[in-house]
Amino acid sequence: xxxxxxxxxxxxxxxxxxxxxxxxxxxxxxxxxxxxxxxxxxxxxxxxxxxxxxxxxxxxxxxxxxxxxxxxxxxxxxxxxxxxxxxxxxxxxxxxxxxxxxxxxxxxxxxxxxxxxxxxxxxxxxxxxxxxxxxxxxxxxxxxxxxxxxxxxxxxxxxxxxxxxxxxxxxxxxxxxxxxxxxxxxxxxxxxxxxxxxxxxxxxxxxxxxxxxxxxxxxxxxxxxxxxxxxxxxxxxxxxxxxxxxxxxxxxxxxxxxxxxxxxxxxxxxxxxxxxxxxxxxxxxxxxxxxxxxxxxxxxxxxxxxxxxxxxxxxxxxxxxxxxxxxxxxxxxxxxxxxxxxxxxxxxxxxxxxxxxxxxxxxxxxxxxxxxxxxxxxxxxxxxxxxxxxxxxxxxxxxxxxxxxxxxxxxxx
Numbered sequence: 001x002x003x004x005x006x007x008x009x010x011x012x013x014x015x016x017x018x019x020x021x022x023x024x025x026x027x028x029x030x031x032x033x034x035x036x037x038x039x040x041x042x043x044x045x046x047x048x049x050x051x052x053x054x055x056x057x058x059x060x061x062x063x064x065x066x067x068x069x070x071x072x073x074x075x076x077x078x079x080x081x082x083x084x085x086x087x088x089x090x091x092x093x094x095x096x097x098x099x100x101x102x103x104x105x106x107x108x109x110x111x112x113x114x115x116x117x118x119x120x121x122x123x124x125x126x127x128x129x130x131x132x133x134x135x136x137x138x139x140x141x142x143x144x145x146x147x148x149x150x151x152x153x154x155x156x157x158x159x160x161x162x163x164x165x166x167x168x169x170x171x172x173x174x175x176x177x178x179x180x181x182x183x184x185x186x187x188x189x190x191x192x193x194x195x196x197x198x199x200x201x202x203x204x205x206x207x208x209x210x211x212x213x214x215x216x217x218x219x220x221x222x223x224x225x226x227x228x229x230x231x232x233x234x235x236x237x238x239x240x241x242x243x244x245x246x247x248x249x250x251x252x253x254x255x256x257x258x259x260x261x262x263x264x265x266x267x268x269x270x271x272x273x274x275x276x277x278x279x280x281x282x283x284x285x286x287x288x289x290x291x292x293x294x295x296x297x298x299x300x301x302x303x304x305x306x307x308x309x310x311x312x313x314x315x316x317x318x319x320x321x322x323x324x325x326x327x328x329x330x331x332x333x334x335x336x337x338x339x340x341x342x343x344x345x346x347x348x349x350x351x352x353x354x355x356x357x358x359x360x361x362x363x364x365x366x367x368x369x370x371x372x373x374x375x376x377x378x379x380x381x382x383x384x385x386x387x388x389x390x391x392x393x394x395x396x397x398x399x400x401x402x403x404x405x406x407x408x409x410x411x412x413x
Contacts, residue, residue, distance in 0.1 A: 090119070090123070091119065091123045091126035093115055093116075093119055094116065094119060094126055094127060094129060094130060096112070096115070097112045097113075097115045097116040097119065097130065098112075098116075098129065098130050098133055099112075100112025100115070101113060101116070101130070101133050101134065101137050101149075102133045102137075106141065106142050106144070106145055109137065109141060109145045109148075110144050110145050110148055113145060113148025113149055113151070113152060114148055116130060116134075116148075116152050117148060117151050117152045117155055120152050120155035120156050120159075121155045121159075124155065124156050124159040124160045124163060125160060125163070127152070127156060127163070128163055130152075131163065131166055131167065132166075134149050134152060134153070134167065135166065135167050135170045137149060138150070138167070138170050138171070138174075139170060139173060143180055143183070146174075146183060147180075147182070147183055147186075150171070150174070150183060150186045150187055150190065151186065153167055153171065153190045154186055154189060154190050154193075157189075157190045157193035157194055158193060161193050161194045161196065161197035161198070162197060162198065164190060164193075164194050165194060165198065165201045168191065168194060168201050168202060168205070169204070171187050171190060171191060172191075172204075172205045172208050174187045175187065175188075175191075175205065175208040175209060175212060176208075176211070176212075177211065177212065177215040181219070184212075184219055185219055185222060188219055188222035188223060188225075188226060189222060191205065191226055192222065192225050192226045192229065195226050195229035195230065196229060199229050199230055199232065199233040199234055200233070200234065202226065202229075202230065203230055203234050203237045205226075206227070206230060206237050206238060206240075206241060207240075207241075209223050209226060209227060209241075210240075210241040210244055213244055213245075213248055213256075214244060220248075220252065220253065220255060220256040220259065221255045221256070221259055223259075224255075224256070224259030224260060224262070224263055225259065227245075227259075227263045228259070228262055228263050228266060231263050231266035231267050232266055235266060235267040235269070235270040235271060236270070236271075238263065238267050239267070239271060239274065242264065242267065242274045245260045245263055245264050245267075246260075246264065246274075246277050246278050248260040249261055249264070249278050249281050249282075250278075250281050254290060254293065257285070257293060257296075258292045258293055258296055261278075261282065261285075261293070261296035261297060261299070261300050262296050262299075264278060264300060265296065265299045265300040265303050268300065268303045268304065269303055272303065272304060272306065272307040272308060273308075275300055275303060275304050276304065276308060276311055278300065279300075279301065279304055279308075279311050279312065279315075281297075282297040282298075282300045282301050282315070283297070283301070283314060283315040283318065285297035286298060286301075286315060286318040286319065286321075286322060287318055287321070291325070291326070291327040291330060294322065294325065294327070294330050295327060295329045295330040295333055298319060298322055298330055298333035298334050298336075298337060299333045299336075301315055301319065301333075301337050302333050302336035302337045302340060305336075305337050305340035305341050305344075306340050309340060309341050309343070309344035309345065310344065310345075312337065312340075312341055313341065313345060313348055315337070316337070316338070316341055316348050316349060316352075317351075319334050319337045319338060320334075320338070320351060320352040320355060322334035323335070323338075323352065323355040323356070323358070323359055324355065328362075328363065328364055328367075331359070331362065331364075331367060332362070332364050332366060332367040332370070335356070335359055335362075335367045335370035335371050335374065336370050338352055338356065338370070338374045339370040339371075339373040339374040339377070342373070342374045342377035342378050343373075343377050346377050346378040346379070347378075349374055349377070349378050350378050350380075352374070353375070353378065353380045353382060353383065354382075356371045356374050356375050356380070356383070357371075357375070357380070357382070357383050357386045359371035360372070360375075360383075360386050360387070360389075360390055360403075365394075365395075365396040365398065365399055368390065368394065368396070368399045369396070369398055369399045369402050372387065372390065372399060372402040372403045372405070372406045373402055373406070375387065375406050375410075376402070376405055376406025376407075376408075376409040376410065377409070379409055379410050380410065381410055383406070383410070384407060384410060387403045387406050387407050387410075388403075388407065390403035391403045391404050391407065
């Protein structure tokens with residue numbers, strides 16, 4: 001997923017005279033895993049050969065064909081047998097690989113796994129018959145074979161995530177702080193890709209994911225990425241772990257804070273009370289020198305403002321400052337906060353009038369719409385000309401409709 005998430009979808013219609021006047025939902029930005037240092041030849045080798053848990057020695061200036069690949073027992077895999085297997089990546093090799101995984105020694109299983117991984121990268125659907133034996137061997141093999149199997153699931157999940165659903169529960173058994181960190185990282189990546197396809201397939205893993213945050217495994221970002229997908233479709237499953245998420249916002253790294261704010265914001269759309277405890281922290285984060293933190297903090301405050309606007313009032317001055325933020329998503333979330341607070345306490349938002357008028361020129365239509373809501377709710381008489389231009393010329397029908405409503409509100413005695 002990219003660093004900047006798309007804005008959340010907006011309602012299909014605008015009920016300007018109804019009881020349930022709504023503004024568009026806010027959006028969040030997520031953090032993705034970033035290497036803690038420069039990419040090394042070892043990392044590149046993992047990505048090329050997929051022998052992710054091997055100890056690899058790469059002779060200086062050597063070609064990849066000359067690399068010596070060893071497992072943790074010192075067994076060398078750069079052998080004719082190994083290279084021959086990788087040279088046969090066609091679907092016809094699946095039965096041989098299944099047999100090797102099912103009946104072979106640990107070394108033979110490792111070789112068969114490497115072979116199947118190459119096939120999975122090119123012919124994922126052909127590997128479906130191997131799923132049962134892969135699931136079985138995942139819990140009954142040594143670390144090196146487990147790594148190959150998880151690597152196979154990673155390839156399958158990248159192409160056809162549904163193929164991996166039968167393995168989700170077994171993969172969940174690897175979600176512990178005791179699991180080798182490289183194996184855990186790949187397992188979380190596989191589960192995230194399945195969650196992108198079918199969130200319901202991973203909801204039962206939430207109790208296993210929470211301890212990864214508490215145990216400080218170093219995989220907080222991957223863990224939170226899975227939880228974000230769950231929060232979008234099944235926020236109720238995260239209610240038991242919201243105290244952990246709230247604590248994470250205050251006592252963790254930048255990446256953890258960004259992710260935890262994003263998850264809490266998504267959950268609070270359905271259960272607004274879960275975010276009230278983190279409002280003071282979110283308010284402080286509005287002024288930090290980190291656009292993702294500012295964006296997510298403003299997003300959470302916007303969601304809180306829909307049902308708990310009084311809790312957000314102290315943050316309004318800082319939110320007004322975000323209307324000039326360099327990041328478009330941050331500005332959009334700021335307009336969401338102000339539009340919702342203005343419905344509760346227009347006087348608090350009135351100092352933002354000129355900035356909200358400027359926001360009518362935002363490229364993002366949802367931000368322009370929010371500005372119209374806010375200006376109408378504070379009855380900003382100085383905005384009539386700008387709102388009139390929106391009614392006459394805005395390319396977005398929703399913006400034109402809400403701008404017309406705002407003008408009516410301002411004109412009413």
